[in-house]
């Protein structure tokens with residue numbers, strides 16, 4: 180757990196904090212100053228037995244980490260820090276890495292360092308994992324079947340922010356359109372009818388805007404009994420497996436249609452972009468299924 184935390188703290192922190200006045204060393208090389216950038220990874224530590232980085236991650240005698248192990252630039256230790264080209268593809272060996280963690284996982288074990296899935300809130304015997312509740316709530320809401328007013332949720336952050344930090348603001352297609360989206364009165368009326376019809380809730384933020392939990396329920400099925408409390412009524416999925424997709428024959432047509440634009444995007448970003456068409460097989464943490472359109476139609480009405 181310690182490594183899990185420290186790894187995340189390290190990833191979340193900015194890499195450099197400039198200290199006014201005593202920053203001369205930033206214009207020197209490592210060889211001159213023997214100082215590493217603030218919050219930098221340790222060097223001269225021994226590679227653990229279990230770590231198996233690619234062969235070009237060259238080690239120093241005694242299997243110690245050196246600059247060359249992680250950086251592909253020539254004589255990294257002799258370049259003044261303000262002259263280091265951080266945009267060079269090989270600045271981090273094997274780079275550039277669109278997914279920064281992928282670099283770390285070449286030595287550190289992915290499984291041990293992965294973020295725990297806090298949405299897995301139930302023990303095998305059906306009891307709740309109380310410690311998980313406290314990621315978002317200030318206290319464990321014991322009376323789970325009793326519908327609550329927003330003020331009684333005791334959330335650690337305003338409800339529209341509680342998912343951020345762990346998830347991006349734009350986690351998927353369709354999310355950007357709903358950032359700051361504010362249902363008009365007509366939509367609100369429709370939402371009320373739909374929520375009652377399906378026995379669900381469609382909460383909006385204090386400012387009346389759509390938020391993550393308008394569409395998603397944060398808890399898996401079983402934490403709140405959906406028959407007694409509409410906040411618990413949702414699609415029945417497996418949180419451990421997450422959303423599952425299956426291949427679909429439309430993919431070929433879809434890919435062909437996007438080929439030209441994707442190639443252009445890849446040339447400018449120098450990252451491989453994959454955008455396959457897949458069908459949703461099983462959904463999870465949603466108030467209503469989206470694959471048959473029910474969720475969307477609980478707010479939107481389309482002319483027929």
Ligand code: HEC
Nearest residue numbers: 194195209216220221222244245246248249255256260263
């Ligand atoms: C275990 C791998 C590893 C080793 C060993 C290593 N580095 Fe780094 N270094 C990194 C990572 C990761 C970053 C951050 C890259 C980023 O933020 O994109 C970094 C960033 C840097 C930066 C840029 C900091 C900034 O301004 O953002 C410098 C300079 C640097 N390293 C120098 C060195 C020197 C000199 C050595 C040898 C004494 C060394 N590194 C050894 C992994 C390593």
Ligand code: HEC
Nearest residue numbers: 182185186189190224225226227232236248282283285286
């Ligand atoms: C070339 C292999 C290598 C790479 C790549 C690498 N590490 Fe490490 N890391 C090590 C070694 C070796 C140690 C020291 C052994 C130990 O204590 O686990 C270490 C130690 C650490 C520690 C301290 C562990 C503790 O218990 O205090 C953290 C945190 C860490 N690494 C984070 C990262 C992050 C974040 C990245 C990616 C930016 C990264 N490492 C990339 C080899 C690597």
Ligand code: HEC
Nearest residue numbers: 300307308311312314315320322323325326327392397410
């Ligand atoms: C990822 C953040 C998160 C975690 C973790 C979490 N909750 Fe919640 N909880 C929320 C949010 C957001 C709401 C308000 C939206 C809703 O009702 O779905 C809420 C609402 C509730 C409600 C009131 C439902 C209503 O509106 O009547 C209960 C009861 C509750 N949570 C219990 C729990 C329990 C018990 C746990 C731990 C097993 C837990 N929560 C873990 C975010 C979380």
Ligand code: HEC
Nearest residue numbers: 342346347348350354357390391394422459462463465469
């Ligand atoms: C308009 C409704 C809507 C809003 C708003 C919304 N989502 Fe989603 N989200 C969906 C649908 C639909 C899926 C597709 C997966 C499914 O059917 O279960 C999904 C999937 C996800 C997934 C899984 C992605 C994957 O491919 O595995 C995550 C994570 C997620 N949403 C987080 C968020 C977060 C965080 C926010 C708020 C910033 C948010 N969503 C806002 C409807 C929404």
Ligand code: HEC
Nearest residue numbers: 294295296297314341342345391392395397420421422464
């Ligand atoms: C403490 C961190 C944390 C918080 C807070 C959090 N999540 Fe998650 N969430 C995760 C992790 C970890 C997973 C597992 C999948 C992964 O690693 O991305 C996950 C998975 C999901 C998924 C399913 C994606 C899939 O396919 O597995 C959805 C949907 C989701 N979160 C929505 C939310 C919403 C909505 C909120 C706010 C109420 C929220 N999360 C708050 C960490 C968090």
Ligand code: HEC
Nearest residue numbers: 353356357360361362363381389393394469474475477478
């Ligand atoms: C909680 C209510 C809610 C749900 C559920 C919802 N939407 Fe929306 N959506 C809105 C609001 C509000 C807007 C802002 C524009 C408006 O008022 O029509 C919007 C805008 C959009 C837009 C942009 C339209 C434009 O004119 O700019 C698209 C596309 C869209 N939604 C698709 C979807 C899809 C697809 C789903 C189902 C996965 C969905 N929505 C579910 C409330 C919702």
